[in-house]
Amino acid sequence: MKTRVYHLFIIPSAMVLVFFFLFPLLIMFYYSFLQRGVYGGFEPIENVKEYILSLVWLKNYIRVFDSLYIPIYIRSLYIALMTTIICLLVGYPVAYYIAMKVKPEHKIFYLFLIIVPLWTSFLIRTYAWILILRDEGLINLFLIKIGLIEKPLPLLYNEFSVLLGLVYGELPFMILPIYSSLERIDISLIEASKDLGADEFGTLKRVILPLTLPGVIVGVVIVFIPTLGSFIVSDLLGGAKSMLVGNLIQNQFIVARDKPFGSAIAFVLSSFVLALLYVYRKFLGGKIDVL
């Protein structure tokens, strides 16, 4: 009886998810099988049976794999992978430092510093990077002023600025799960390791890293997935050549007004991510349960 009452509490959030997530998703799924009309919108279907038999509804999904778009997918994968790797390489030491070296009473302050950027809109923070990176931006002006360079460095509208923007945006989501798994390590395990002869590095390699693997995996997953579909950073900080799959989808909806094709790309991308998660669960999920 009790459990049934508890089930009622799910209703509000379930309704939000159904109406604002599942429902639009279903609409998009339906769109992805339609054809773009001459002036945007959709080509009307005159005979449903004929439409299905003609296999025209598959056209969008076939087009997704057109060689024209393959370099964009590869670049997106590359950027997402690089972002994840850099976030991991930068984020782990930061999390380690806060968890292991900072005095307990100061930890909350350091965590605050990591979380505080999230209080401002991501869009605004990304615009701020333009002010810092552009030719007349803070960095270039400073370097010219002190006479280190004569011409401004090309910091903006290239792969560097895209990676910088993405790493900047995603870093907290890498640091926080790793920090929480570091915090959960029993300090006596670290002492035992040193007692048995392992120095700081040996302890890190053989005890701390393996025990924080669940946190690392959570961090990797929640950085990699949004980065793969991101479009704001590459749109604002990227040059003409740095189109990502996120921009491609966005363009189909807003510029090309080809909603069916945009929907199809979006579903292929989602399926790819789901497949990755499935592979992860299948091969690692049994050992380390994080998702």
Place this chain on the structure above:
Amino acid sequence: MEKFASSSGQALIEIQGISKSFGTVKVLNNIWLSIKKGEFFSLLGPSGCGKTTLLRIIAGFENPDSGRIIIDGVDYTYVPPYKRPVNMVFQNYALFPHMNVFENVAFGLRYQNLDRDEIKKRVFEILDLVQLTGLENRKPSELSGGQKQRVALARALVLKPKVLLLDEPLNALDPKLRKEMQIELKKLQHNVGITFIFVTHDQEEALSISDRIAVINAGKIEQVGTGYEIFERPRTEFVANFMGARNLFTGILHKLNKHVFEVELPNLVRFRISGGESLKLNESEFKFIVRPEKILIRKTPVKNNSFVSVPAIVESKLYYGASTSWVLKANGFMIFVEEQNKNVKFKNEFYPGEEVYAVWEKRNIVFLEPA
């Protein structure tokens, strides 16, 4: 406190004037100890007395504010833990959860420049010694408390340390298993011949297991000695109390001549003792104890000159089966009596309110050092 420093050459560990504060709290205050090779040495004291901190300083997890740790003639005071010839068995075992028993035990051998076969051989040898053969592929989460305990022991002993440190290692075990492990630990220590330093707050455990005991209170060593010395001849009020000697008397001393003293318990009893000068009794007021199990209850005073008889009234009784615990009241003093029930009996010998005599032999009186 210099008296605790060793002058003999066979000391393996010299703890020389160790002091340590955490913030404003002085946890250890000028600790001097010398522990012999092959000794089973216990640090005994109530929780918070500093015994674990001392162990952690020996292990290298804490640096002392002052003082030195000498092991086998080498100063290790500021050497990191991974370079010390000591290993520790942690209170919660601290087994690596991501490694199986074999990997846990082999962990430290990796740093001893051994080849694979040698590591394997040593791990299986030690697993055999602690009776864990066949469990090498189990994860710590698949082991019982007693088994975890053995893995923790094996993991440290396999490195053949000069000193094994044990931080209340039997605490998490149930009482029956705890008794078994005490016997096993003692046997193990005898077999491997390694010096053990054992931290515990359990008096019986310390007595049963140790060659020598240091009783620690509030960061200071109260007394160092064998179990007999600590139990039968406590030197301070704290040690006496901690070891369960509940009968603490305050008396007045009258010197009759060079060798004979008269002890007065005001309004209670007067008796003569000889050889007082060797006890360094030169104060008029002093304290002594008589352990509860050394006191007998009699209906009439004992006329023998080597006994003291104190008139008292039976206050209460607790029958434990193997022993009976009595509380007597003697003119404001409480006298606790522990009686072993050596013979079969079916009824009380004494009843509350009854007038009796608390009787003890004079040689069971232990004079405490003036505080």
